[in-house]
Amino acid sequence: MALCLLIVHIVHSRSPSGLSVALLSKAQKLRLVKVMSKHIPHAALLGIQVVGIDGEELSLKLPYQEALVGDPDAGTLHGGVLTVLLDQTLGMSTVCSDRVNPAVTPTLDLRIDHLGVAPPGMDIFACARVYKSTRKILFVEGFAYCESRDKPIAKAIGSWVRVADVDLAWLLDTAQTGAQQ
Numbered sequence: 001m002a003l004c005l006l007i008v009h010i011v012h013s014r015s016p017s018g019l020s021v022a023l024l025s026k027a028q029k030l031r032l033v034k035v036m037s038k039h040i041p042h043a044a045l046l047g048i049q050v051v052g053i054d055g056e057e058l059s060l061k062l063p064y065q066e067a068l069v070g071d072p073d074a075g076t077l078h079g080g081v082l083t084v085l086l087d088q089t090l091g092m093s094t095v096c097s098d099r100v101n102p103a104v105t106p107t108l109d110l111r112i113d114h115l116g117v118a119p120p121g122m123d124i125f126a127c128a129r130v131y132k133s134t135r136k137i138l139f140v141e142g143f144a145y146c147e148s149r150d151k152p153i154a155k156a157i158g159s160w161v162r163v164a165d166v167d168l169a170w171l172l173d174t175a176q177t178g179a180q181q
Contacts, residue, residue, distance in 0.1 A: 023098055024095075024096075024098075024102070026053055029053050029095065029096050030050065030052070030053050032095055032102070033050050033053070033058060033092055033095060033096070034050050036092060036095070037049075037050060037092070040088070042084060042088075043084075043088050046062060046065075046068070046081065046084060046085070047062065047063050047065065048060050048061070048062050048084075048085060048088055049061045049062075049063065051125065053096055055129075056093070056096050056097050056098055056129050056130065057093070057096070057127055057128065057129040058089060058092055058093040058096045058127065058128055058129070059089075059125060059126070059127045060085065060088060060089045060092070060125070060126050061123055061124070061125050061126075062081065062085045062123065062124045062125075062126070063123050064077070064120075064121050064122055064123050064124075068081045069120075074117075074120065075120030075121065076117050076118060076119075076120055077118050077124070079114065082112070082114070082118070082124065082144060082153070082154055083110075083112060085124060085126050085144060086110070086112055086126055086128075086142060086144055086154060086156040087107055087110055087156075087158075088126075089126035089127065089128045089142055089144075090107075090110070090128040090140040090141075090142045090156055090158055090160070091105060091106075091107055091140075091160055092128075093128035093129055093130060093140055093142065094130055094138050094140065094160055096129070096130075097129070097130035097133065097138065099130060099133040099138075100130075100133050100138065100162065101165045102165070103162040103163065103164060103165050104162075104163040104164050105138060105160035105161065105162055105163065106160065106161060106163065107158060107160055108137065108158070108159045108160055108161045109158050109159045110156060110157075110158035111156065111157050111158060112154055112155070112156045113154060113155045113156075114153070114154050115152055115153055115154055115155060116151075116152075116153040116154075117153065118144075118146050118153050119146055119147070122146040122147070123146065124144055124145070124146055124153070125144065125145055125146070125149075126142060126143070126144040126145075127142055127143060127149070128140055128141065128142025128143075128156070129141065129142070135162070136161060136162050137159050137160070137161055137162070138159065138160045138161075138162065139157075139158075139159050140157070140158055140159070140160060141155075141156070141157045142155075142156050142157075143155045143156065144156075
């Protein structure tokens, strides 16, 4: 993907490791996540939507769709759909982190604890944030819920490997151009 080509140069600060970190504003993070979502085929196919960003936490939504039901008798969604939503949310939250530069970050490890079932007919929301980072690995935690953030249906924790810093400025430019049209 073209994401592997460039390095972001927006606002610079120094990280604890002494490396230069490009800090994105909330608006820039939001535009970036929305544009990236459109370029990830399975996210677009499932209809995953960006809800918002609060600090470094990303929130996404998977609207209920009958085509995604795994148990027709109960009307509940297939567990794989929840896995995709959490993988997408945790992975994309890496660009919302102020700890490191945005990077290509494939999933290295993902653990999901299924705590309940999404009630039939309800949208599923997922939230995630980077809680620790090293030079090459980002550690991310998140959860999914339907009715309330206080009643998660799943919790997830995982790690994403930093493959390469990326200049995502072209994505921000694409988002701004699209917003003006």
